[in-house]
Every structure is written in structure tokens, then in C-alpha cells.
Amino acid sequence: xxxxxxxxxxxxxxxxxxxxxxxxxxxxxxxxxxxxxxxxxxxxxxxxxxxxxxxxxxxxxxxxxxxxxxxxxxxxxxx
Numbered sequence: 001x002x003x004x005x006x007x008x009x010x011x012x013x014x015x016x017x018x019x020x021x022x023x024x025x026x027x028x029x030x031x032x033x034x035x036x037x038x039x040x041x042x043x044x045x046x047x048x049x050x051x052x053x054x055x056x057x058x059x060x061x062x063x064x065x066x067x068x069x070x071x072x073x074x075x076x077x078x079x
Contacts (some may be wrong), residue, residue: 027052028067028074041068043075
């Protein structure tokens with residue numbers, strides 16, 4: 001039988017702004033992600049951050065993202 005669409009399964013997850021903030025704070029507590037002490041948080045001056053690569057919205061290629069490891073901060077930035 002000829003299929004009308006070649007998509008087998010598609011799961012779209014939509015988050016509210018509050019959910020995204022919680023996810024990013026959880027990233028800092030993830031022991032499987034790499035950490036660096038070579039950066040300083042511009043928000044709280046903490047000297048450790050988790051980092052990962054992802055595609056930035058509206059941009060091509062990969063972007064390096066950082067999330068402050070200070071549990072009271074959670075500031076995020078990109079390089």
C-alpha cells in the first residue's frame with residue numbers, strides 16, 4: 001500500500017516558560033554532563049558550570065551552552 005506520508009511517529013513536546021527553567025536548573029545537577037571551572041558566572045561569580053552543545057533556535061550549527069552550578073543561581077549563557 002502506498003503511504004501518504006513517510007513519518008512513522010512524531011512526538012512534539014511543548015513546555016511552558018516555567019518548565020524550561022526547571023529543566024535547565026536540573027541540568028546543573030546532572031552528574032553525567034561535563035563541568036568546567038574555567039568560566040565565571042556573570043550573575044553570581046560562581047566558578048563552576050555545566051556545559052553542553054545544542055542547536056540554538058534560529059541558528060545553524062552547534063552552540064556551546066553553560067549553566068551555573070550554584071543551586072541558588074541557575075544562570076545560563078552561551079559561547
